[in-house]
Amino acid sequence: MKITRQEIDAQNGVLKVEIAATDYQAKVKAALDKYRKTAKIPGFRPGHVPAALIQKQYGKSVLLEELNKITNDALYRYIIDEKLDLLGNPLPIENGVEGSFDTPADFIFSYEIGYSPVFDLPISAKQKWNTTRLKSIKNYSINKPKTSDVAMVNSFLLRPSQPRTWSWVNLKN
Numbered sequence: 380m381k382i383t384r385q386e387i388d389a390q391n392g393v394l395k396v397e398i399a400a401t402d403y404q405a406k407v408k409a410a411l412d413k414y415r416k417t418a419k420i421p422g423f424r425p426g427h428v429p430a431a432l433i434q435k436q437y438g439k440s441v442l443l444e445e446l447n448k449i450t451n452d453a454l455y456r457y458i459i460d461e462k463l464d465l466l467g468n469p470l471p472i473e474n475g476v477e478g479s480f481d482t483p484a485d486f487i488f489s490y491e492i493g494y495s496p497v498f499d500l501p502i503s504a505k506q507k508w509n510t511t512r513l514k515s516i517k518n519y520s521i522n523k524p525k526t527s528d529v530a531m532v533n534s535f536l537l538r539p540s541q542p543r544t545w546s547w548v549n550l551k552n
Contacts, residue, residue, distance in 0.1 A: 380449070382457045394457070394469060394490045396450050400483065406445045411437065439480055450488050466493040 381397040415433045416426045423429075454469055475489030 380453055382453060384461075390494050390496065392492045392494065393472070394454065394492055396453055396488045396490070398446065398449060398453075398486045398488070400485055403442070403445050403449055406449070407438075407442050410441045410445060414441065442480060442483055446486060446488075454490065463492070464495040466495050 380399065380402050383395045383397070385393045385395070387393060411430065411433055414437050415428055415430055418428045418433060419425055420428050420432070423432075457463075458465065458469075469490035469492050472489040472491055476486065478484060478486035
């Protein structure tokens with residue numbers, strides 16, 4: 380398996396995941412064997428269905444399922460290993476699959492990625508700050524934002540300095 384990254388511009392890129400036949404054949408065979416042992420097909424005892432019949436009925440769906448698992452695992456492992464800061468999840472490119480599902484061999488899957496933009500928040504020590512402490516009341520919960528600050532029109536909410544305490548900051552020009 381091989382993953383390549385192609386930069387389109389500063390905010391966008393394409394990840395291509397190349398999967399060789401040897402990467403998925405054993406997993407597909409194991410999944411088909413599992414189907415064979417549990418399939419209830421009229422005319423056959425459970426666990427004694429011919430492998431060719433199972434391959435004909437479930438082969439393509441099992442192949443797609445295993446390719447999807449392998450591709451997703453490889454993509455997210457690559458994103459973590461390369462420490463990519465992405466917006467959202469990789470999106471599959473329409474018609475971005477190279478290979479045939481009817482005669483499986485090697486496959487190449489293409490995904491669009493968007494990088495998180497980098498920006499600076501120009502706050503200087505000379506700016507005036509109006510702060511208001513908010514304390515939580517018993518039986519009242521404050522939903523914590525996922526990031527350290529939530530940008531609003533001319534103000535933002537700071538991460539708590541003490542448990543159950545939030546600071547609301549208004550920026551004045």
